[in-house]
Amino acid sequence: MASITLGGNPIHTSGELPKVGSKLADFKLVKNDLSTASLADFAGSRxxxxxxxxxxxxTCATSVRKFNESASKLENTKVLCISRDLPFAQKRFCGAEGLENVVNLSxxxxxxxxxxxxxxxxxxxLxxxxxxxxxxxxxNGTVLYTEQVPEIAxxxxYEAAIAVL
Structure with missing residues (x-):
């Protein structure tokens, strides 16, 4: 369990992020068209x-915008934006913002x-x-970098995440 803060108030997570050097766990997430995406769908991409x-x-919207900008400059790299939002909200946001270099997954x-x-x-x-x-x-799905932002706000x-690629 990790301890982070929201507005300076302590909150906790269900565990720890994957370790650097470990393999990403497979997942089943929902795409904007309501189909299912898994880790295999992104095989061969960073x-x-x-x-x-x-x-x-x-802050969440800013991170999507900034990674969208960075993604357009990286070869063989996909940015997966993952939240518990409904796919409709994710699609609405990216459509309104004209963001095309990220993949929304719910x-x-x-x-x-x-x-x-x-x-x-x-x-x-939260x-x-x-x-x-x-x-x-x-x-190959090997974890190169992780960050759990200590204060949710x-x-x-961004620089450290992109630098490992």
Missing amino acids: LVLNIFPSIDTG DFQEGSFGKNNGLEIVDGV AGLHSRSIIVADE NEPN
């Missing part, structure tokens, strides 16, 4: 998993992605949502 509580907050059905990766918030007003986290993996370290 991945930046931009994980956040909700697309409808300022964990709304079971929250299993958050639970399996130790980043589900287990207490406080219980059940995902903590703001970054996981970067190479084309803060942005992740």
